[in-house]
Amino acid sequence: MSKMTAVQYKTKIEPVWCPGCGDFGVLNALCNALSVKEVDPKNMVFVSGIGCSGRLPPYVQSYGFHTVHGRVLPIATGIKVGNPDLTVIAVGGDGDAFAIGGGHIPHMARRNPSIVYIVMDNGTYGLTKGQASPTGPLGMKTGASPYGTVEPPLNPIAMALAYDASFVARGYSGKNKELEALIVRAMNHRGFSIIDVISPCITFYNTYKELPPQLAAIPADHDVKDRAKAFELALRDDKIHLGVFYENERPAFEDRLKETADKARGAGAPKLDEIFLEFA
Ligand SMILES: Cc1ncc(C[n+]2csc(CCOP(=O)(O)OP(=O)(O)O)c2C)c(N)n1
Numbered sequence: 001m002s003k004m005t006a007v008q009y010k011t012k013i014e015p016v017w018c019p020g021c022g023d024f025g026v027l028n029a030l031c032n033a034l035s036v037k038e039v040d041p042k043n044m045v046f047v048s049g050i051g052c053s054g055r056l057p058p059y060v061q062s063y064g065f066h067t068v069h070g071r072v073l074p075i076a077t078g079i080k081v082g083n084p085d086l087t088v089i090a091v092g093g094d095g096d097a098f099a100i101g102g103g104h105i106p107h108m109a110r111r112n113p114s115i116v117y118i119v120m121d122n123g124t125y126g127l128t129k130g131q132a133s134p135t136g137p138l139g140m141k142t143g144a145s146p147y148g149t150v151e152p153p154l155n156p157i158a159m160a161l162a163y164d165a166s167f168v169a170r171g172y173s174g175k176n177k178e179l180e181a182l183i184v185r186a187m188n189h190r191g192f193s194i195i196d197v198i199s200p201c202i203t204f205y206n207t208y209k210e211l212p213p214q215l216a217a218i219p220a221d222h223d224v225k226d227r228a229k230a231f232e233l234a235l236r237d238d239k240i241h242l243g244v245f246y247e248n249e250r251p252a253f254e255d256r257l258k259e260t261a262d263k264a265r266g267a268g269a270p271k272l273d274e275i276f277l278e279f280a
């Protein structure tokens, strides 16, 4: 396959996102990263949940699966296990990831399949017209919470670190080059990578003005193998840090599965006929 440009990774389908939606920035960074990695579209699957963010797969030259709300990770895992040679990229919103789908993240972390999970985190349920999501701030006023929400937000980075996900990063849709680099690094990582990408919803929760002064790059001397330090950075409330918090190579799910399957098929393994005889 000859190298494709970022533009060639985009399909002719016009995104339905509102002009100014952060998800455009994520799509651009993704296509740039695919061009850097020279991924062959026929060996790549984008899997998405439901939400504005979940509309992304048809915009990229690849196979795609627009699944159900909160179930992007089990389906992505099934695809990876079915064909470990595929590049599998899961995408969705913060509601999809941390509300209805939140129960899947710890199991992805402990299984550690080589899947990149990009959460387009806008603090709101964009598709259903702007209700507060698990990452929306305490007191957030929406049509469904006119006097403000009463639940404080969860911290996705601290949560992923607590589950021991093997690659944990945060990006911003407005910092395209940095986001591209994070996606490339996540694709190079063997194991489960989660990138929480702040991707503002200009229509229902516009944070474009307040965000930039709060953002700071993770210090260059941060040791990504130091999980305790990663926690410290994640828990800081003076700044929202961007970059790789944590990276720790350990055996991937697909490799462990293959090892076990080889063992089961190998010499000394019980033969199917013998097993059947036990029940005759
Ligand atoms: C099982 C189920 N419950 C609820 C919904 C309704 N629903 C569709 S998208 C969505 C939330 C979208 O928010 P988010 O995941 O943050 O994505 P965004 O639209 O902000 O990109 C909800 C609650 C649904 N489609 N399926």
Ligand code: SF4
Residues within 6 Å of the ligand: 016, 017, 018, 020, 021, 022, 023, 052, 053, 122, 126, 127, 200, 201, 202, 203, 204
């Ligand atoms: S409603 Fe919000 S999240 Fe959905 S496309 Fe518009 S700006 Fe993006």
